[in-house]
Amino acid sequence: MMTPKERYLTAIHHREPDMVPIDASFLDPIHVERILGATAFGAGAGGGGGGVVATTRKEEAMGLNEMMLRNQKLENEAKRKLGLDALTVSDYNVFPPGYNPRFISEDTYVDLFARIYRVRKDVRTTWWIDGAIKSPEDLDKWEPPDPDEIDYSIVDLTVEEAGDEYPVMAWVHGSMMFPYLMRGGIDKLVYDIYRQPDFAKKLIKKVADVNLEITKHILDRGVDVVAESDDIADSRTTFFSPKIFREFFFPYLKRLIDECHRRGLPYMKHSDGNLYPILDDLVSLGVDGLHPIEPNVMDLADVKQRYGDKLFLRGNVDCTHVLPYGTEEDVRKDVRRCIDAAAQGGGFILADSNSMHSNVKTENILIMIDEGRKYGKYPLRRG
């Protein structure tokens, strides 16, 4: 039997391992707690869009880095207990020592990247609501975090715990998402791109430069796969036209991909939504893998058929409807759909279609893994 690491990397390199690797993207602390019976810390920890914050006096005293280190330990343990094939770290969970978000009202705060979040401490949820960069002057005043100052202990811990047995996937960000969060919405950044392009370019560059340095620090610590997770599409089409992508964003994407390739690391692009309009661009820029190929928006079998030789695919058990609301049979069926569509010949990792967010049923995660193991043995049963 292969180790999870051998299994994962074999699949990534487009060969058939002993069985389909199984992975969960961000595992909400609520699942970690249910799986381990232990308590995780903070609100919004690791969740989509960042926004981690302390919710109690005790957590405040602990500090974000200590909270995240404990959460990371629990998450790693939960993933191994579940029998998943990879450990995961996220740039959302690294902070400069002693850092705390700045509250601008009782339930609203600004984070390191000038993004504004709201928190409900009672249910430990945070969500992005706005951006603090309202003008070119705000951008000039914004001091990005110093990548050299940030505490990367969660990465060191995870690489050490993974050893030779597990691959470590690092979820990082580039230039394509934080700018619209910092500006308060895609509509604002699109306006900038059309009407004040120099401002847009300055903002995008500032973000791209910081995130590149943070990524380098994370890669220096010995991770195995890079997952860049700037969301750039909705269910109908991409947020920006290919022309805008090529002029404003892709040069930075290329720089980030090249940095990973220089270190021999595969680069997976994550974005929800319909990426068809720019898939050829992504492939030619050097993207090696794709997640999640959003169900009901893109077709996994079609992407496998057209891009399967160039991209490894990771996904796409439906976490919008099936994992939160589905029955056991719904989950099993969806797992089989994924494996039938994309696992032939390797190049496929079974995972959720975005994350194991808090609304997913924990028992459905167990069912997904169980079915994945039963149905995902190579050689696969054909059709």
Added chain:
Amino acid sequence: MGKTKILEEIAEKLADLDSEGLGTLVKEALANGLTPQELIREGLGEGMRIVGERYEGGEYFLSELIMAGVTMDEALDLIRPQMKQGAIEPIGKVVIGTVEGDLHDIGKNIVISMLQSAGFQVNDLGVDVPPTKFVEAVRKEKPDLLCLSTLLSVTMPKVQETIEALKVGGLRKATKVLVGGRCLNGEIAEKMGADGYGRDAWDAVVKAKSLMGLPP
């Protein structure tokens, strides 16, 4: 320039997202005695129709839909001072909002631009709108259509709750309900008791018209 020609060019400038060119033409048209109604229905409305077509055809993306909304609003700002209250009879009245618990409004705002350009009068209740507030607005304004938006699967049940609340309030029969948003599809919309589902902003306008029995 003749009236037809100027309206055609207005449509074209909007479709090409040429704000400056559009502004010049709108001012010229108003000076030449074209009515706000003509400018909106036959000029801007036609322009937005072309934008919708280009979006459907894959030539335009979300970025262009957003800019079309911005460009149209700028033109409307020029036209508005010339409009007498009630001078334009809307083709239908719409109440719209993002359901309770959900703060996402970009999709909803694009739908509003598109509906306005098609001649609908739209009352936007904003985001995080509880069912009671929708019911109150429907009771007061008696719209032809109630449009509900939601992006999150977590807040999806609020769509159904709002529709149920309309029923309880005895308002369901008189109001068509059109829903849209990332987590929905036609099948779910039907299950929730909606009359229609708009898969994107342009489709929402098409469905809105068809629910009211208007030609596309």
